[in-house]
Amino acid sequence: MTQLSPSATDIDILARTLYGEARGEGIAGMTAVAHVILNRVRRRRWYGAGVPGYQDHSIAAVCLKAWQFSCWNAADPNRPKLIAADLSDPALRRATLVACAVVNGEPGFTDATQGADHYHTRSVSPDWAQGRKPVVSIGSHLFYNDIP
Numbered sequence: 001m002t003q004l005s006p007s008a009t010d011i012d013i014l015a016r017t018l019y020g021e022a023r024g025e026g027i028a029g030m031t032a033v034a035h036v037i038l039n040r041v042r043r044r045r046w047y048g049a050g051v052p053g054y055q056d057h058s059i060a061a062v063c064l065k066a067w068q069f070s071c072w073n074a075a076d077p078n079r080p081k082l083i084a085a086d087l088s089d090p091a092l093r094r095a096t097l098v099a100c101a102v103v104n105g106e107p108g109f110t111d112a113t114q115g116a117d118h119y120h121t122r123s124v125s126p127d128w129a130q131g132r133k134p135v136v137s138i139g140s141h142l143f144y145n146d147i148p
Contacts (some may be wrong), residue, residue, distance in 0.1 A: 002104070006103050007058075009060050010058055010059035010060045011059075011096070013058075013059065013064065014037060014059050014103070015031075015092065015095040015098070016071075016082045016083070016085070017037065017063040017069050017071060017072070017082075018033055018095040018098055018099060019081075019082050019091055019092050019095040019137040020069075020070075020071025020072070020078040020082040021033050021069055021070070021071050021078075022139075023091040023095060025097070025138070027090050029138055029139035029140075029141060030094070030104055031069065031101065031109050031115075032108075032119070032138045032141065033119065033141070033142070034098055034102040034114060035102060035116070036098060036116050036117055036118065036119055037062055037063060038111075039111070039113070039116060039117045039145075040056055041058070041062050041081070041114055043117060044057045047062045047065055047068065048062035049063050050067055060118060062087060064079050064088070064120065071140075072129040076094075094123065102134040113135070113143040114136055114141035115145045116136070116144055116145045117133075117145060118143070118144040118145075118147045119141045119142060119143045119144065120141065120142060121140050121141055121142075123140070129142075132144055132146055
């Protein structure tokens, strides 16, 4: 397994991604989404390549890759919230705790997604998930590990 050496920017962007994608999912849901991101980092495929201003395949680049995490899309209603949030917001504090714990491999923050590198909420049906079976369901998210 590839060792991670995240920067403060990586941790901040990971926490904000968890805030934007899973703040209503509790610790387990945020932990699962964090592992999807780290699974993508470790696989070093297209997920984090070519993001201007960020090292390829870094946590920040994977989070900010266009169209990968909807909370960062320009038209997403979560984007202004996650950019404006600060640590006075309990949800961002919780997301930051999860981000640090997952990156550091803390006990209780292990990968319950079975190595998933994709997920979506039950309320949507993306094209990439058609004909594929999720490996696990955590909260309102379905997780997949067989997406090319």
